[in-house]
Structure formats: structure tokens, C-alpha cells
Amino acid sequence: AQTVTQSQPxxxxxxxxxxxxxxxxxxxxxxxxxxxxxxxxxxxxILVIRQEAYKQQNATENRFSVNFQKAAKSFxxxxxxxxxGDAAMYFCAYRSVEGSGNxxxxxxxxxxxxxIA
Amino acid sequence: xxEVTQTPSHQVTQMGQEVILRCVPISNHLxxxxxxxxxxxxxxFLVSFYNNEISEKSEIFDDQFSVERPDGSNFxxxxxxxxxEDSAMYFCASSVGQSxxxxxxxxxxxxxxxT
Numbered sequence: 001a002q003t004v005t006q007s008q009p010x011x012x013x014x015x016x017x018x019x020x021x022x023x024x025x026x027x028x029x030x031x032x033x034x035x036x037x038x039x040x041x042x043x044x045x046i047l048v049i050r051q052e053a054y055k056q057q058n059a060t061e062n063r064f065s066v067n068f069q070k071a072a073k074s075f076x077x078x079x080x081x082x083x084x085g086d087a088a089m090y091f092c093a094y095r096s097v098e099g100s101g102n103x104x105x106x107x108x109x110x111x112x113x114x115x116i117a
Numbered sequence: 118x119x120e121v122t123q124t125p126s127h128q129v130t131q132m133g134q135e136v137i138l139r140c141v142p143i144s145n146h147l148x149x150x151x152x153x154x155x156x157x158x159x160x161x162f163l164v165s166f167y168n169n170e171i172s173e174k175s176e177i178f179d180d181q182f183s184v185e186r187p188d189g190s191n192f193x194x195x196x197x198x199x200x201x202e203d204s205a206m207y208f209c210a211s212s213v214g215q216s217x218x219x220x221x222x223x224x225x226x227x228x229x230x231x232t
Contacts, residue, residue, distance in 0.1 A: 004159075037223075044121065045208070045223040091160060097216075104150065104162035104173065105221060 002027045002094050006108035013082045014116050020067075021077045021111045023092030034068065034075045035093040035105065038086075045091065051075065079113075087115045119143040121224035123209050129230045130199055138194045138227045140209030149192045150210040150221060151184065153177070160208065166192065167215065199231045 003026045013019035025034070036048040051059045051068050058066050063083075067076045079086055092108040122141045130136050142149050151163040165172040166184050183195045192211075196203055206228050210221040 042225065044225040047220050050220075093160075104165060104175070105152075105160075106162070107152075107160035109157075109159045 002029070002032075002096065002106045004092050004094050004106050004108040006092055006111050008111045009109070010112045010114070012114040012116055013079070013086075015082055015084060017082055018078060018080045019082055019113065021079075021090050021092075021113065023075045023077070023108055025073050025075065025092075025094050025106075027073070027094065027096075029096055029098060031097050033095045033097065034066075035095065036064070036066070036075075036077045037091040037093060037107075039089040039091065039110075040085075041088070048090070049077065082115050084115050084117060087113055089113075121209055121211055121222050123207075123224035123227050125227060126225065127228045127230070129232065132201055132231055133198050136196050136199055136229065138196075138207050138209075138229070140192045140194070140211075140224055141190050142192055142209070142211030143213075143222055144190070146211035146213050146222070148172075148212045148215050148219075149184075149186070150212075151194045152208045152210065152223075153205040154208070154226075155202075155205040163194070163207075172215075196229075199229075201231050204229055204231045 005024045032053045034051045037045040038048045039045045049061045063080045065078045089110045091110045093105040096103045124139045149166040154160045164174040164178045181197045185193050206226045208226045209224040212219040212221045
């Protein structure tokens with residue numbers, strides 16, 4: 001079974017600075033998807049960024065980018081030019097591409113990010 | 118932008134009582150999921166649902182749990198006889214397709230407290 005580990009329960013960053021959230025995972029599969037979800041206080045989780053394991057190029061979405069190290073099974077999220085609205089719980093998640101296709105997400109415990117003005 | 122909605126936002130119930138958590142997925146989505154998060158722990162998968170059938174379920178999803186799509190819009194999770202350890206945040210999600218390419222859209226969650 002796959003597992004996802006986020007070793008930083010809490011992080012903080014100064015507004016306009018850069019922060020990196022860590023995520024490692026364990027799997028025996030060669031093809032899969034990795035995700036970062038953001039959950040603002042009292043709001044639903046929204047997808048921030050997605051990475052297909054077969055792609056070597058790291059995904060980027062505006063100020064958000066990932067450092068995907070497949071051999072190390074590491075998938076960190078970098079937030080550049082942090083804004084107050086980035087304050088949220090961030091979840092790293094894994095999804096298999098094998099089986100029926102309707103596969104569930106496997107989540108880490110989350111990292112709570114605070115942004116300091 | 119369409120959103121997944123969940124009601125109620127907070128449910129308090131006594132141990133042994135039945136609860137029904139409600140979700141309205143995004144209207145053109147065909148795949149539905151329930152996840153839960155016990156306080157301080159990981160978000161865990163419970164069940165996925167497609168075409169009026171359970172597609173996959175986890176070990177957590179035992180006989181006390183059931184899901185239903187009673188009409189064209191609602192997707193419900195029923196816990197038949199709640200236990201203290203069922204206290205958690207329950208998230209509903211939906212996606213338009215089953216492939217891992219398709220994003221799962223999450224609702225805001227229902228906080229279930231069993232006393």
C-alpha cells in the first residue's frame with residue numbers, strides 16, 4: 001500500500017518570501033500522479049498543482065512549483081512571493097493509475113502554513 | 118464556478134444513533150467519493166461510487182456505513198450506529214471522469230461529533 005508523509009506539521013513564511021513544503025511517499029508502482037491540495041480555513045480543499053510521474057519536467061502553476069525527485073520519492077512544493085491568501089493547510093496526495101481507474105487519493109497529514117505580514 | 122456542497126457543516130449525535138451526511142456533487146460529475154479526517158490524523162479514503170454502485174471501499178467502510186444516490190443530485194453517507202471513533206471531518210468529492218487525470222473536487226466537509 002502507498003503511504004504519503006509530510007514531516008512538517010507547521011511552517012511559516014514572511015509575505016513575499018519563498019517557502020518549501022516537503023512530501024515523501026512510498027510506492028512500488030512506476031506510474032502514478034502526485035498532487036498538492038490547499039485547504040483554507042473553513043473552506044474546501046482545492047487542487048494547487050499536479051505532477052504525472054512519467055514526466056520528468058517539474059510542474060509549475062504561477063507562483064507554485066514542485067521539485068519532483070522520482071528516485072528519492074520526494075515531491076516538495078515551492079511557493080514563491082508568498083501572499084497572505086496562501087495561508088492554509090496543504091496536503092500532499094498520491095493517486096495510482098493502476099486498477100479500475102477510479103482510484104482514491106492517498107493523503108499525507110498536512111502542513112499548516114502561516115504567512116506573516 | 119460550480120462547487121461541491123455538504124450539509125450539515127456540523128453534526129452532533131449520540132453514540133448508537135444513525136446519521137446521514139449529505140453531499141451535492143457538481144452537476145456533470147459521475148464519480149463520487151467520501152473521505153474522512155480524524156482530528157490530527159490523515160485524510161483517509163472511505164468509498165468511491167459510480168453508476169449507482171460502490172467502485173471501491175477501504176477497510177474503514179464496514180457494514181455500519183452505506184452510501185446512496187437517492188436522486189439525481191444528492192450523494193449521502195449513512196452511519197448506522199455511530200461510535201465515538203466515528204468523530205471526524207467527512208469530506209465528499211466528485212470528479213467528471215475516473216482517470217487519475219481528472220481532478221477530484223472536494224466539499225467543505227461535515228464535522229461529525231459523537232458523544
